[in-house]
Every structure is written in structure tokens, then in C-alpha cells.
Amino acid sequence: MSKIDDLTSLIKDAQNKETEAVLLFVQTFKPKLKSSLYQTSLSEREDLEQELTIKVMETVCNYNLDDTPGFFEFIEQIEKKRTE
16 A cells, blocks of 8 residues: 555544544654744744644544545646646
């Protein structure tokens, strides 16, 4: 199974309210979140980390996999925007 398939199944499990899947999703992206926090002041990092974690959890639970375009659909969308 590829990483994309793993991520897709993790999102589906999280959307089915499986707590472990939500936590695993957050843990997967935690290094990126933490590295982004270095752009903020030290006094704000902890609060911002908590708020971003909540936002990630909300986003994964509300993400619509059916509306996600495939690669070629994505390229078509980009080309269409260029010509507008």
C-alpha cells in the first residue's frame, strides 16, 4: 500500500470518528506544524500549537475526499485558470 493510500484510509477512519486515526493524523503532521511554529514568538508558540492542532483535527474530519481532483483533473484546472 502506498503512502497516499495510507493517508486516504487514515482520513476515512478519522472521519468515522476513530480517535486513534485522528491522533495518528495529527502526529503525522506534527513535525511540519512544529517547524512552522519557529516563525512565531516564543511566548505565542504553545497557544498557537494547540489552536493549529485543533484546526488540523477539524479539517481532516471535514475534508471531502470525493471533491479532490485526480492528477490530470488538477492539471486541467491549472491550465483553465491560466487561460482566463
